[in-house]
Amino acid sequence: xxxxxxxxxxxxxxxxxxxxxxxxxxxxxxxxxxxxxxxxxxxxxxxxxxxxxxxxxxxxxxxxxxxxxxxxxxxxxxxxxxxxxxxxxxxxxxxxxxxxxxxxxxxxx
Numbered sequence: 001x002x003x004x005x006x007x008x009x010x011x012x013x014x015x016x017x018x019x020x021x022x023x024x025x026x027x028x029x030x031x032x033x034x035x036x037x038x039x040x041x042x043x044x045x046x047x048x049x050x051x052x053x054x055x056x057x058x059x060x061x062x063x064x065x066x067x068x069x070x071x072x073x074x075x076x077x078x079x080x081x082x083x084x085x086x087x088x089x090x091x092x093x094x095x096x097x098x099x100x101x102x103x104x105x106x107x108x109x
Contacts, residue, residue, distance in 0.1 A: 006068055012047055012087065019083045025049035025069040028058050031076070032067060037096040038076040042105050045088040051079065054092065 006024035014020055030036040030053045039054030050058070051072045058064045073079045082091050082100060090105035 004068070006066060008066070009047055012043075014083050017083055019069050019073065019080060021068065021070050023049065023069045024066050025051055025072065026058070026064050027051045027067050027069070027072050028053050028056065028064050029062070030056060031072055032065070034075050038072055038079055039095070040090060040092050041079055041082050041085065041100070042090045043082075043085040043087060044105060044107070047087060051076075 004022060007020070007022045008024045010020050010023050026048070028036075028051065031038045031051055036053035036055060038051050040050075040052040042050040042052075044050070049069055050064075051069065052058045056063060069079070076096070078100065085091055085102065088105055089102055091100040091102045093100050
């Protein structure tokens with residue numbers, strides 16, 4: 001996937017029910033590095049995806065990057081089960097072996 005184009009807006013629901021390899025997401029660097037597990041996945045109302053560690057502020061300068069969502073899935077395979085997460089929803093979990101809990105999502109003002 002190195003060097004492959006990252007596509008932010010991919011029509012949803014995804015063909016075949018799986019995340020497309022080229023789908024881009026805003027991902028916290030702590031998740032990409034494996035320092036912390038993914039504890040939050042957001043599919044916002046604008047059809048953007050975000051993956052966070054659920055601990056650190058993803059809005060801090062340098063905390064997050066745009067990358068293929070497959071890189072987060074490589075570190076946290078259960079993210080793959082969230083490809084059917086509806087627009088405007090999020091999934092959270094308490095730890096890396098916990099179940100994902102889905103709920104409506106709204107960004108804080």
